[in-house]
Structures are given as structure tokens and as C-alpha cells.
Amino acid sequence: xxxxxxxxxxxxxxxxxxxxxxxxxxxxxxxxxxxxxxxxxxxxxxxxxxxxxxxxxxxxxxxxxxxxxxxxxxxxxxxxxxxxxxxxxxxxxxxxxxxxxxxxxxxxxxxxxxxxxxxxxxxxxxxxxxxxxxxxxxxxxxxxxxxxxxxxxxxxxxxxxxxxxxxxxxxxxxxxxxxxxxxxxxxxxxxxxxxxxxxxxxxxxxxxxxxxxxxxxxxxxxxxxxxxxxxxxxxxxxxxxxxxxxxxxxxxxxxxxxxxxxxxxxxxxxxxxxxxxxxxxxxxxxxxxxxxxxxxxxxxxxxxxxxxxxxxxxxxxxxxxxxxxxxxxxxxxxxxxxxxxxxxxxxxxxxxxxxxxxxxxxxxxxxxxxxxxxxxxxxxxxxxxxxxxxxxxxxxxxxxxxxxxxxxxxxxxxxxxxxxxxxxxxxxxxxxxxxxxxxxx
Numbered sequence: 001x002x003x004x005x006x007x008x009x010x011x012x013x014x015x016x017x018x019x020x021x022x023x024x025x026x027x028x029x030x031x032x033x034x035x036x037x038x039x040x041x042x043x044x045x046x047x048x049x050x051x052x053x054x055x056x057x058x059x060x061x062x063x064x065x066x067x068x069x070x071x072x073x074x075x076x077x078x079x080x081x082x083x084x085x086x087x088x089x090x091x092x093x094x095x096x097x098x099x100x101x102x103x104x105x106x107x108x109x110x111x112x113x114x115x116x117x118x119x120x121x122x123x124x125x126x127x128x129x130x131x132x133x134x135x136x137x138x139x140x141x142x143x144x145x146x147x148x149x150x151x152x153x154x155x156x157x158x159x160x161x162x163x164x165x166x167x168x169x170x171x172x173x174x175x176x177x178x179x180x181x182x183x184x185x186x187x188x189x190x191x192x193x194x195x196x197x198x199x200x201x202x203x204x205x206x207x208x209x210x211x212x213x214x215x216x217x218x219x220x221x222x223x224x225x226x227x228x229x230x231x232x233x234x235x236x237x238x239x240x241x242x243x244x245x246x247x248x249x250x251x252x253x254x255x256x257x258x259x260x261x262x263x264x265x266x267x268x269x270x271x272x273x274x275x276x277x278x279x280x281x282x283x284x285x286x287x288x289x290x291x292x293x294x295x296x297x298x299x300x301x302x303x304x305x306x307x308x309x310x311x312x313x314x315x316x317x318x319x320x321x322x323x324x325x326x327x328x329x330x331x332x333x334x335x336x337x338x339x340x341x342x343x344x345x346x347x348x349x350x351x352x353x354x355x356x357x358x359x360x361x362x363x364x365x366x367x368x369x370x371x372x373x374x375x376x377x378x379x380x381x382x383x384x385x386x387x388x389x390x391x392x393x394x395x396x397x398x399x400x401x402x403x404x405x406x407x408x409x410x411x412x413x414x415x416x417x418x419x420x421x422x423x424x425x426x427x428x429x430x431x432x433x434x435x436x437x438x439x440x441x
Contacts, residue, residue, distance in 0.1 A: 072103040108134035165193025207247035256283040269303035285317025288352035321382040357390035
């Protein structure tokens with residue numbers, strides 16, 4: 001039999017147990033309770049070699065060692081074939097291994113694709129599935145709700161996966177009623193497609209509440225995905241909320257959408273409002289590409305945090321302050337504009353980032369503690385694209401006690417960059433706010 005178990009990084013390896021198993025007498029080993037034996041052997045979770053060696057000690061150790069040894073596996077066709085052809089009927093080794101597998105990693109390209117899904121979703125205890133760099137065709141997704149692990153899968157992570165149509169992906173989601181974490185990164189499809197058969201629903205259909213607790217979507221068509229998740233429709237068009245069925249997300253506590261296009265702000269705002277007080281962690285970014293004040297007005301009208309009264313942490317990406325050409329600043333005073341001016345006088349920029357303070361002003365959560373800003377800049381003058389007085393005013397009136405700045409593009413001039421930001425936030429010195437900085441590139 002040929003198989004491959006997932007490797008564990010050295011940093012996660014369990015510490016060595018004191019003493020040596022060789023010092024135990026055979027009678028004492030046999031007298032250990034199953035619970036104690038599981039605790040001892042569980043300490044070897046980080047060492048595949050030690051677990052494999054322990055399987056040969058005695059029959060009593062074999063099931064426990066297999067439970068840990070095969071908890072996570074990397075998919076290989078020969079291993080899958082052996083498990084599939086050897087299970088059933090009597091209690092076989094393949095049955096024991098199959099019932100021990102809880103996490104499966106799949107990385108393309110894939111051979112024998114038609115048998116892939118059939119094998120995976122027959123694993124009785126599968127709880128986590130990670131798929132990367134796979135071009136899935138129709139046969140691989142022809143699943144039936146009777147497959148055992150469909151109702152047990154809790155975590156699905158898809159990265160660089162391509163499908164013939166989005167409708168196939170939507171049908172796949174519907175097969176996992178207990179799914180708690182969904183992560184989609186660089187998903188693509190040739191066409192939208194249509195939902196047919198039992199999965200088809202009309203406008204008056206009732207959508208079952210979602211079991212999702214964590215949702216991460218990155219570099220995907222956000223509108224298509226959010227239309228399906230919220231309204232149950234396969235469409236890239238703007239929906240009219242009052243005329244659509246709504247899916248509720250009573251448990252969704254973490255949402256990550258780091259690259260939202262300006263034309264997707266409406267569906268993003270609708271989705272945020274629908275989450276209400278369940279949302280605790282929000283991670284998002286707006287890909288702003290124009291210096292247009294109308295964008296700030298539109299964003300303020302479409303997106304608000306007022307309904308998310310349980311929010312605890314907020315993280316904002318895509319704050320790209322390096323712009324060429326640099327926007328013209330217009331001072332309402334008669335003084336000459338200064339690129340290092342700290343905005344003590346009113347200075348107006350044609351800036352795409354005025355929406356940040358506007359959004360923060362809608363915070364109604366009394367639990368919010370942390371704000372993280374991901375910024376890209378190369379000089380101090382670029383910091384004035386942000387309205388620091390407005391930002392200070394909003395932060396001072398909130399329950400925030402920590403602000404994090406993750407800065408890229410500044411090179412080795414990190415101490416100066418930290419000083420630039422601290423000076424612009426000096427009015428918050430009496431609030432007890434903690435400032436943290438992280439630099440890269």
C-alpha cells in the first residue's frame with residue numbers, strides 16, 4: 001500500500017515526553033486505561049515517525065496511533081484506490097484508516113478526477129477539505145446528499161480552483177449543511193450556469209439559515225458569491241433586496257473581503273447589515289482607483305457598521321497612499337500648501353480615502369477594541385491623503401484601545417515612518433490608545 005500523510009512543520013512538533021517508553025514493563029502498559037493511553041500517545045502528534053513506530057508495539061496501541069497518524073492526509077490516487085476497494089463487509093485495515101481521516105489536502109494537477117469526489121466524501125469522519133490548483137470538471141461534482149461526510153464537513157478551503165460554471169460551485173455549497181468555515185481564494189469559472197433539479201429555487205423560496213461562522217473571500221467575483229450566499233441566486237446583476245428571499249447568518253462572526261471593487265459596495269453593505277450583531281471580526285478593503293469625492297458620498301450611503309453592534313475588531317486593507325500623479329491639495333487658507341503639513345488648518349484633498357473616517361463614525365458597537373490599517377506609502381507627504389483630524393476625532397469617541405499600522409513600501413526608513421504617524425495622532429495621547437507598527441518591504 002502506498003500513501004502519504006501530511007507533513008507537520010517543525011515548529012508545531014510536540015515536546016518530547018519525559019522518560020522513555022522502554023522503561024515501562026509490559027504488564028504496566030497493558031494496565032493503562034484507554035483514556036490515559038490516548039493522552040500519552042497524543043503527545044506524539046507532531047512526530048509521524050514516532051507514531052508509526054508505536055503502531056508496532058502492541059495491538060492496543062494500533063487504533064490510537066492510527067487515529068493520530070492518519071488524521072490529515074495528502075490525496076494520492078493509489079492511496080484512494082486502496083481505501084475505496086478495501087472497505088466494506090468485514091472490519092479491515094482500510095476501514096480503520098478511512099475512519100481516522102479527518103482532514104484531506106488536494107493539490108493539482110489531479111489524475112483520475114472522476115473518482116476523486118466519490119472517494120473523499122465517502123470518508124465517514126471528514127471534517128476539513130483543502131483543495132488547491134485544481135481544474136474541476138462536471139463529473140467530479142456529481143455528488144449525492146447520501147454521501148456520509150457531506151453532513152460532517154465543517155471547513156472547506158478552495159484556492160486557485162477553476163470550474164466550468166459557478167452553478168456547480170453553488171450546488172456544492174448546498175451539500176454541506178454543517179459547514180462552519182468557508183475560504184475562497186482566486187476562484188474562477190467559465191460561465192455562471194443555472195441551478196436545476198432539486199437545487200433550483202424560485203423567488204418565493206425560503207432559504208435555510210447558514211451554519212457559517214467564518215467566511216473568507218479573496219480575489220473572486222464578490223457580487224456573484226454574495227448574491228448566492230445572501231439571496232440564493234446565480235447572477236452577477238444587482239439584486240433588489242425587497243424582492244428577494246434572504247438567507248440569515250446567525251452564527252457568522254468573522255468576515256474577510258480584502259479586495260472589494262467600488263461597484264460591489266452595495267452588495268457588501270447589504271451583506272454587512274444582514275449579519276447584524278453576530279459579526280465580531282471584519283477584514284475588508286476597497287480597491288479605489290479614482291480621486292472622486294462622489295465615491296465617498298456613495299460609500300457612506302451604501303456601507304455602514306451601525307447594525308454590527310457586536311463588532312470587536314476591524315481591519316482595513318488597500319490603503320494605497322502612493323499615487324501618481326499625486327492629487328492636488330486645496331487649502332482654504334491663504335498659506336502655501338506644505339506637503340508635511342499636519343492639517344492644523346483645513347486642507348482639502350481630492351482623496352479616495354475620506355470614506356474611512358466616515359465609515360468609522362457609524363460604529364455603534366461598545367465592544368470594538370482594535371483597528372488595523374494596511375497602508376502602502378513611500379514618503380511622508382503621502383500620509384496627508386488621510387484626514388487625520390477626522391480619524392482622531394472618531395477614534396477618541398470610540399471604545400478602541402489599540403491601533404495597528406501595517407506599512408509596506410517604506411523600505412528601511414521605518415523609524416521615521418513610525419514618527420510621522422505618531423505625530424499625526426498626537427491628539428490621542430491622553431486616551432491611552434496603544435499604537436503598534438509592523439513594516440514590510
